[in-house]
Amino acid sequence: MSLQLRHSNGVYSVKRTTRPAFLAQNASRVKTKACAKSALKPVKSECTAFAPATVANLGPGFDWLGCAVEGEGDTVVAKVVPDKKGIFIESIEGDGGRLSLDPAKNCIGVAATETLKLIGEVDCGISLKLHKGLPLGSGMGSSAASAAAAAWAVNGLFGSPVSKELLINAGLESEASVSGYHADNIGPSLLGGFILIKKCKRGSPVELMSLPFSKDNLYFVLVNPKFEAPTAKMRAALKPTVPMASLVNNCQQGGALVAGILTGNVPLIGEALDSDVVVEPARAPLIPGMMLVKAAAKAAGAYGCTISGAGPTAVAIVDDVKVGERVSRAMCDAFRAGGLEVNTAKIVRLNTDGAKFV
Amino acid sequence: MSLQLRHSNGVYSVKRTTRPAFLAQNASRVKTKACAKSALKPVKSECTAFAPATVANLGPGFDWLGCAVEGEGDTVVAKVVPDKKGIFIESIEGDGGRLSLDPAKNCIGVAATETLKLIGEVDCGISLKLHKGLPLGSGMGSSAASAAAAAWAVNGLFGSPVSKELLINAGLESEASVSGYHADNIGPSLLGGFILIKKCKRGSPVELMSLPFSKDNLYFVLVNPKFEAPTAKMRAALKPTVPMASLVNNCQQGGALVAGILTGNVPLIGEALDSDVVVEPARAPLIPGMMLVKAAAKAAGAYGCTISGAGPTAVAIVDDVKVGERVSRAMCDAFRAGGLEVNTAKIVRLNTDGAKFV
Structure with a gap:
């Protein structure tokens, strides 16, 4: 085969x-x-x-x-x-x-x-x-x-x-x-x-x-707290059905996200990624402090912030390293305020190579 | 104001x-x-x-x-x-x-x-x-x-x-x-x-x-049958909730649709537009012959076919006028087989001007 x-x-x-x-x-x-x-x-x-x-x-x-x-x-x-x-x-x-x-x-x-x-x-x-x-x-x-x-x-x-x-x-x-x-x-x-x-x-x-993605001004602020968020549990948090209005919202924001990537529009990527009304609201309450982290990231200048994968890492989008550093500190502080220690906090770019020989 | x-x-x-x-x-x-x-x-x-x-x-x-x-x-x-x-x-x-x-x-x-x-x-x-x-x-x-x-x-x-x-x-x-x-x-x-x-x-x-949309090879085949499909009735046909799997499908296909438009990929536009599992399946049964029309359009060479707006017009996507003519005939025949007369059948391009003075 x-x-x-x-x-x-x-x-x-x-x-x-x-x-x-x-x-x-x-x-x-x-x-x-x-x-x-x-x-x-x-x-x-x-x-x-x-x-x-x-x-x-x-x-x-x-x-x-x-x-x-x-x-x-x-x-x-x-x-x-x-x-x-x-x-x-x-x-x-x-x-x-x-x-x-x-x-x-x-x-x-x-x-x-x-x-x-x-x-x-x-x-x-x-x-x-x-x-x-x-x-x-x-x-x-x-x-x-x-x-x-x-x-x-x-x-x-x-x-x-x-x-x-x-x-x-x-x-x-x-x-x-x-x-x-x-x-x-x-x-x-x-x-x-x-x-x-x-x-x-x-x-x-x-x-x-x-x-x-053609620009070089996209940065991901990734803050990983000490917390277990097993994928199976995070998946079980999702309801089997969603309201029609949520479907429209997530489709339009998903479309905007793709448009943001293809047109190199970092603010649009951040705002769209921030706008999920289905998965994030169901999962965020399972990660202590996540909603505080999201709010803190945006208050510190991020275009948007959400859960990376099934969590618990939070990801924020910025277009400037200096802003990223401020956002990172704010996110770490918010996780700590929520009761979680922070494993790692990083500001990283897009990887365009994928798997490679070393 | x-x-x-x-x-x-x-x-x-x-x-x-x-x-x-x-x-x-x-x-x-x-x-x-x-x-x-x-x-x-x-x-x-x-x-x-x-x-x-x-x-x-x-x-x-x-x-x-x-x-x-x-x-x-x-x-x-x-x-x-x-x-x-x-x-x-x-x-x-x-x-x-x-x-x-x-x-x-x-x-x-x-x-x-x-x-x-x-x-x-x-x-x-x-x-x-x-x-x-x-x-x-x-x-x-x-x-x-x-x-x-x-x-x-x-x-x-x-x-x-x-x-x-x-x-x-x-x-x-x-x-x-x-x-x-x-x-x-x-x-x-x-x-x-x-x-x-x-x-x-x-x-x-x-x-x-x-x-x-930067290419010039996108054509819409629009076939309008003699049938009333009031927007209110078509909207009432939609269920208040949708399965999570349908949300994922429609989001990914909506994303693909945007990607198809921005990359000038007509087959991708057609396939994505053809792939709604929420609205079209609820509304198509209210328009006699619509599923036959969709199947006929694709059999005749369209990349995809769905309901335009709230219907009853059907829209198919092609990248060649000759194919469009074949698709148009097939769609008209299918509407007639479904019991509807055809008002108009047209093959049109994207209008990029919008409203204009004349």
């Missing part, structure tokens, strides 16, 4: 089909004696990949819009294990011992296994080392960054026969194992920049498009 | 405030003897304006996205009536005698009255003649085109002291009197092109932005 890429007018459609024709052109192959089947040989013995943090949901962009940000991320070292088959997790650093070394129960294991399905048969096993740069359950796409780094590192061992767009399928399976079948973290962590998920339903091709 | 225009980064915010400072610069004034108050003098005795048809709702763009299209529209002739005050409707053609000549009960009357409120005191009365080029209740923004033409013609009598963006307020009051407080028809009929309504709530400034 492998894939087909339809790339029409800027929209990528990624679909599993029969035989990966592109592999023949992109990678060396070893034919086995038994039949005409071929197993792919690695082109290097070790490959290290980094994948960035992401900010998903983005207010009205819930479940369909995310972006990659500079700064921290996760790193995976993939090593060839000759004369073996399968995926092995050698070590994990930076997780406080919380993640499983069982490849079936860890997002790098799932992503690597799914990446091998996309590549086709290979003639070796692969061991993985994960260094987590992102806190777990922070709302900054920690699991997606691990999965993206693993997929890109494993792919790199074989000369990168699979495109980043196609690797989203591997990442999606990994994401599904931890937080649900959503591409708004894994898409930007692999590809970089703002990614609009046009369609993402299991059994259908994933459709996504990159939304180019 | 008058207005203030905030124009920040491509977003117009139109708000009623105290005194129209801009008037002093743009128009001649007559000071009365009684006090320092001044009444504006007309600069011409007659002014004729045309305003184009519009396609609002646009699938997931329900209540927040519309565009103006070339071809038919409504025309209003405004004439100065010396030594009188107020708005008078002299005649209406093309409505089959269905519209009221009472200015308080007719959208041109309401729009003209509201336009005068924006201009300030004037020293004459105004009579209006309306020529309707658009069928009533067609879903092509018939009432908005009348209101836009009336507002622009009245404004023109006084040297156009009020900008088109500000005149949206006059149009909104007119629209509210016939179909609700929605700017997705009046906005594009006045301004032309695609207009995103970012905020439109009575008592708050209207916020909107123009979404430039």
Whole structure:
């Protein structure tokens, strides 16, 4: 089982089909004696990949819009294990011992296994080392960054026969194992920049498009408090139905958000991201101080502030580093006033590279 | 009572405030003897304006996205009536005698009255003649085109002291009197092109932005069947709540629609417009044959097809006139198969001018 890429007018459609024709052109192959089947040989013995943090949901962009940000991320070292088959997790650093070394129960294991399905048969096993740069359950796409780094590192061992767009399928399976079948973290962590998920339903091709942002004056203020906001709990906070008026509001603000990105309008991005009336009001009360943080960010000069991913990290939008510093202090103070300590507070730019070899 | 225009980064915010400072610069004034108050003098005795048809709702763009299209529209002739005050409707053609000549009960009357409120005191009365080029209740923004033409013609009598963006307020009051407080028809009929309504709530400034479309290969196939689809009935067909999954779908498709417009991607515009899962499924069953029309349009090569405005007109998107002709025939046949006669079938481009003097 492998894939087909339809790339029409800027929209990528990624679909599993029969035989990966592109592999023949992109990678060396070893034919086995038994039949005409071929197993792919690695082109290097070790490959290290980094994948960035992401900010998903983005207010009205819930479940369909995310972006990659500079700064921290996760790193995976993939090593060839000759004369073996399968995926092995050698070590994990930076997780406080919380993640499983069982490849079936860890997002790098799932992503690597799914990446091998996309590549086709290979003639070796692969061991993985994960260094987590992102806190777990922070709302900054920690699991997606691990999965993206693993997929890109494993792919790199074989000369990168699979495109980043196609690797989203591997990442999606990994994401599904931890937080649900959503591409708004894994898409930007692999590809970089703002990614609009046009369609993402299991059994259908994933459709996504990159939304180019042309200015250099967009900054994200990310404040991560010491608080657990498990994705499952945050998802359960959402009501199964929403009022029609909320639909109209979120659609129009989602449209304005896309317009803000494509026209390089930072104030518009901030205001639109700030205007979700469905998800944020349901989730913010579960994060102590979040509404105070939001108000403080705007009072300090941010164009808008909302929950990053499923939280607890808060994200504010500014177009000036100095304003960002003031906003960051105000947000930290507000979290503390709400009773939470602050893990990290950062002012970061958009990451436009996504996963990369290091 | 008058207005203030905030124009920040491509977003117009139109708000009623105290005194129209801009008037002093743009128009001649007559000071009365009684006090320092001044009444504006007309600069011409007659002014004729045309305003184009519009396609609002646009699938997931329900209540927040519309565009103006070339071809038919409504025309209003405004004439100065010396030594009188107020708005008078002299005649209406093309409505089959269905519209009221009472200015308080007719959208041109309401729009003209509201336009005068924006201009300030004037020293004459105004009579209006309306020529309707658009069928009533067609879903092509018939009432908005009348209101836009009336507002622009009245404004023109006084040297156009009020900008088109500000005149949206006059149009909104007119629209509210016939179909609700929605700017997705009046906005594009006045301004032309695609207009995103970012905020439109009575008592708050209207916020909107123009979404430039840079290509010339976008065609709308508009097929208007002989059928009444009153806006009130079509609005009543909508449920008060929608499933969360439908919110996500419509937000992502609305975002894709904006991305399609701003990147000049006609297939993407068509597919996104075709993908509403909230409004179209509730309203289409009220228009005989609509689902057949939609299927026929796509089978004939359209990128997507949905209900224009509140219907009954169906709109399909193509990027080639020849395909449009085939799509048009298929849509007409499908309406007839559904039991409806066809009034008009047209293939039109985007109108980028909006209301204009003729």
